[in-house]
Amino acid sequence: xxxxxxxxxxxxxxxxxxxxxxxxxxxxxxxxxxxxxIFFRSEDTDKERSKPEYxxxxxxxxxxxGLSWDEFSRTSELVAVHSAAMQKLVDEDTAYISxxxxxxxxxKTVEIVRLRNPGKIVTFADEIRGEITFxxxxxxxxxxxxxxxxxxxxxAVVVDDATQGITHVIRGEDHISNTPRQILIQExxxxxxxxxxxxxxxxxxxxxxxxKRMGDVAVRSYREMGFxxxxxxxxxxxxxxxxxxGKEILSLEEMVQEFELKDLHKSGAVFxxxxxxxxxxxxxxxxxxxxxxxxxxxxxKEAIASRNLPWDERxxxxxxxxxxxxxxxxxxxxxxxxxxxxxxxxxxxxxxxARIAHKGISSADTIRHLEIMKKSLDGSDDAVYxxxxxxxxxxxxxxxxxxxxxxxxxxxxxLTGREKSPDPFSVAHIIGKGASVRRIDNAIQLLKSx
RNA sequence: GGCCCUAUCGUCUAGUGGUUAGGACAGCAGCUUUUCAAGCUGUUAACUCGGGUUCGAUUCCCGAUAGGGUCACCA
Numbered sequence: 001x002x003x004x005x006x007x008x009x010x011x012x013x014x015x016x017x018x019x020x021x022x023x024x025x026x027x028x029x030x031x032x033x034x035x036x037x038i039f040f041r042s043e044d045t046d047k048e049r050s051k052p053e054y055x056x057x058x059x060x061x062x063x064x065x066g067l068s069w070d071e072f073s074r075t076s077e078l079v080a081v082h083s084a085a086m087q088k089l090v091d092e093d094t095a096y097i098s099x100x101x102x103x104x105x106x107x108k109t110v111e112i113v114r115l116r117n118p119g120k121i122v123t124f125a126d127e128i129r130g131e132i133t134f135x136x137x138x139x140x141x142x143x144x145x146x147x148x149x150x151x152x153x154x155x156a157v158v159v160d161d162a163t164q165g166i167t168h169v170i171r172g173e174d175h176i177s178n179t180p181r182q183i184l185i186q187e188x189x190x191x192x193x194x195x196x197x198x199x200x201x202x203x204x205x206x207x208x209x210x211x212k213r214m215g216d217v218a219v220r221s222y223r224e225m226g227f228x229x230x231x232x233x234x235x236x237x238x239x240x241x242x243x244x245x246g247k248e249i250l251s252l253e254e255m256v257q258e259f260e261l262k263d264l265h266k267s268g269a270v271f272x273x274x275x276x277x278x279x280x281x282x283x284x285x286x287x288x289x290x291x292x293x294x295x296x297x298x299x300x301k302e303a304i305a306s307r308n309l310p311w312d313e314r315x316x317x318x319x320x321x322x323x324x325x326x327x328x329x330x331x332x333x334x335x336x337x338x339x340x341x342x343x344x345x346x347x348x349x350x351x352x353x354a355r356i357a358h359k360g361i362s363s364a365d366t367i368r369h370l371e372i373m374k375k376s377l378d379g380s381d382d383a384v385y386x387x388x389x390x391x392x393x394x395x396x397x398x399x400x401x402x403x404x405x406x407x408x409x410x411x412x413x414x415l416t417g418r419e420k421s422p423d424p425f426s427v428a429h430i431i432g433k434g435a436s437v438r439r440i441d442n443a444i445q446l447l448k449s450x
Numbered sequence: 451g452g453c454c455c456u457a458u459c460g461u462c463u464a465g466u467g468g469u470u471a472g473g474a475c476a477g478c479a480g481c482u483u484u485u486c487a488a489g490c491u492g493u494u495a496a497c498u499c500g501g502g503u504u505c506g507a508u509u510c511c512c513g514a515u516a517g518g519g520u521c522a523c524c525a
Binding site for chain 1: 452453454455456457461462463464473474475476483484485486487488489517518519520521522523524525
């Protein structure tokens with residue numbers, strides 16, 4: 001039994017697409033599970049649209065996801081092999097050169113190489129879907145190359161698959177209709193047939209093939225939004241495949257252990273951003289505190305600067321736990337800051353006097369409560385501010401006896417100037433003693449002035 | 451339109467010739483809570499339709515319908 005050999009055959013005509021990443025993951029899992037070899041084949045047969053930077057992006061994003069490959073080839077560099085194969089077909093009269101008017105350049109005549117289609121019925125076994133049969137007559141004498149030395153996609157694919165000894169072709173179902181013509185080329189060339197497995201496509205919200213029109217499809221975009229590679233990898237592998245264990249959260253190693261082609265689904269699946277966000281939050285919650293803090297600080301620093309607020313390293317660091325509780329993806333943090341949700345951590349808020357008192361509580365009582373809070377917080381030594389729980393312990397008994405809302409609402413509102421925010425203990429901890437006391441005092445003065 | 455593929459909650463899915471058709475995300479409710487977020491608990495919601503086969507079909511077969519893919523001198 002020959003060993004397994006699979007391929008990642010992206011065409012470098014655009015940034016790495018999530019569909020490309022999914023193709024790579026599925027092939028990777030199958031290869032690793034079976035101790036196989038992976039060929040990364042850059043299919044740059046379209047000279048006009050292929051760009052080196054796209055090839056770079058695809059490699060970069062796949063590596064970012066944690067994938068790897070064993071061998072690399074570039075279709076354009078194998079043209080000699082393709083030409084020889086095509087020439088052989090022409091010599092055998094299995095293919096012929098046809099002089100035609102150029103479809104691209106009006107007026108020009110070109111020599112297209114076409115296969116003499118035997119027009120037979122082709123049946124192939126698909127590992128996921130069973131037997132699939134086509135009548136290839138309708139394919140006519142399809143084109144193999146724009147010239148003997150300028151192969152078209154299907155021809156190059158077949159020759160490269162055979163030359164590289166590919167045993168399993170695992171690709172999206174959009175290639176099912178391409179399979180019979182590739183088989184015709186294979187047979188003309190006398191190659192053996194690989195095992196085929198066509199998995200379902202990733203769909204947009206409208207259930208059509210995921211495309212740029214539906215929003216972000218570039219892996220790079222997800223990376224820039226702050227999705228973690230494990231989360232994206234886990235998600236794209238799990239939509240369209242269910243491991244026997246039924247687990248939803250799996251590491252790449254666990255996926256390899258569980259992978260079987262037969263567990264791939266048959267029907268297309270809608271790409272669900274909410275589910276992806278859920279995966280991301282799961283992984284974000286598990287990254288080490290130090291790393292999370294460093295990541296949050298970097299984003300905060302830039303976003304806070306863009307709002308022209310003074311930077312405070314200590315505040316930023318203390319803010320990390322609050323941030324972790326509120327975001328699913330790093331981009332959420334940028335959004336939060338740009339919406340002004342976190343301004344009060346870096347500069348004193350401007351509360352409205354009328355909103356300071358809790359509902360149904362008089363201004364006089366509120367001033368009294370705030371005076372006591374201020375005194376209590378002012379009298380606390382700095383160590384108390386190291387831990388929100390200690391601040392809470394400091395004021396909670398009073399709040400409990402006087403009515404939590406009556407005391408805690410004005411305290412929190414004084415500190416944040418917002419109807420909605422994290423709790424006052426966390427806020428006081430983060431902004432520190434000086435700012436806390438100052439803000440409470442501001443609120444008291446504001447209340448007295450009306 | 452021809453050909454091909456597919457069909458279970460809104461979404462991703464599990465599953466079986468006899469089940470209270472299970473889970474996850476989202477939603478909703480409650481708890482907790484000064485607010486928000488988080489967390490915890492509970493909960494709404496599905497077998498596309500019509501014929502067969504069968505004692506019995508969500509499950510097997512056929513058809514319809516719907517959705518998708520593909521029909522290049524793109525990949």
